[in-house]
Amino acid sequence: MKFAGSAIAILKKDILLELRGKESLSLMLFLSLLLLVIFNFALDTGKENVSSLASGILWVVFTFSGILGMGRTSMAERDEDAYLSILFSPASAESFYIGKVLSNLLFLVIMEIFTLLFFAILYDFEKIISMLPQLLPGLLLGTLGFSLVGTLFSFLTTASRYGEVLLPFLYLPVVVPIILGGVSSMDIILNGKAGGAGKWIQIMAVFDVLYFAVSLLLFRYIIEE
């Protein structure tokens, strides 16, 4: 109970911080909007192409907006060494990690909802909204994977002066399986390609379990050193 209580306290604190500071979610939303507009100009996104381009565009937006947001939520802990309040409390490193994963997950999900809606409007592709129930498992597993790895790596890199530069270099190679799974499963579902989406979703689920186990073990060492 204490474990869950601490994780929820951290989640609530991050929501409050976001409401007060508007440093994470607002930046993510702005970047996702910006990227969607750029892609809209840069690519031929006519009615016949948009379906095949959608998964690629959306996962690029999710990935880069996500990196930005997760970096900011970790910076909020490093500013003024605020995370020491958690370290010197009965909250375990594991509940600290879960709390941060939950807050990152929440902000990522909000950013993705916004991105999907804006994509549907800007690219005149309402189909993506009507197909949301089929897309949901892949989206949720992908977002969870991002949050599990991103929380760990953003804490690791914010300890460095070059943290925000380092984060994508460390994070992206590790989440390649999630990005591949997300893009492929969404592409298969949107374009009605035969089978295969389930296989990618299974792969994403396996990687999520792996990320969770490894990150949970490593997080204690990262915040203590």
Next chain:
Amino acid sequence: MNIIKLRGVRKQYHAKTALSGIDMYVRRGECITLFGPNGAGKTTLLKIISGIMSPTEGKVLYNDKPYSESDIKKDAFYLGHRTSLYNALTVMENMDFIRRLFSLDHRREVEDILRGHGLWERRNDPVNELSQGMKRRLALAKGFIMNPAIFILDEPFTGLDHRWRSAIVAKINDIRRQGKSVLISTHLVEEGYRLADRVAFLHRGRFLFIKDRDEVDPGEIYGLFDSMGEAAR
């Protein structure tokens, strides 16, 4: 009874030796003030004692147990150069967050602590609107919710004027009256000496002395700072 014991502690940062041959103990309920010029190793020592940093060599015992078998972080309050506060949150939100982490239900207790620190009137103000002195007091006030066995305070008077320094001294005296151990590092001879049961002087990672306060004259500490080309305050 010793709450902390250090044996042969050494800390190496690449080629630089920050601490070497450190042996010391902290008794339950006593206050030790660490003096020393900049770069003497005071912060490194306090970080090692609080468990934030590991020594390169040597043993740190907490209640006679090595760190691996105890968990000093759950029983210590560390206040470093930074305040460990969330600047965007209000005074009350910062305190409430700590209260939740400690699973305390009593908001009344938080109110009493804030009143005791003269912060109740500012409870709805964001931390980034407080003066430096108020931030330091709020940071210290968190320790009263945590109710730890030992307070580890690294330069708690930094950047404060005389009025705020006196207020912090009064709060540290409150802590001592509750039977808690206190470890302070400071350049301020007057305040540090007044609070201490024992005083220590650290220079180039080694203790020049660690003695009962009565065995050391404040003039001796001023003299050491002078001889090292650093003005004590």
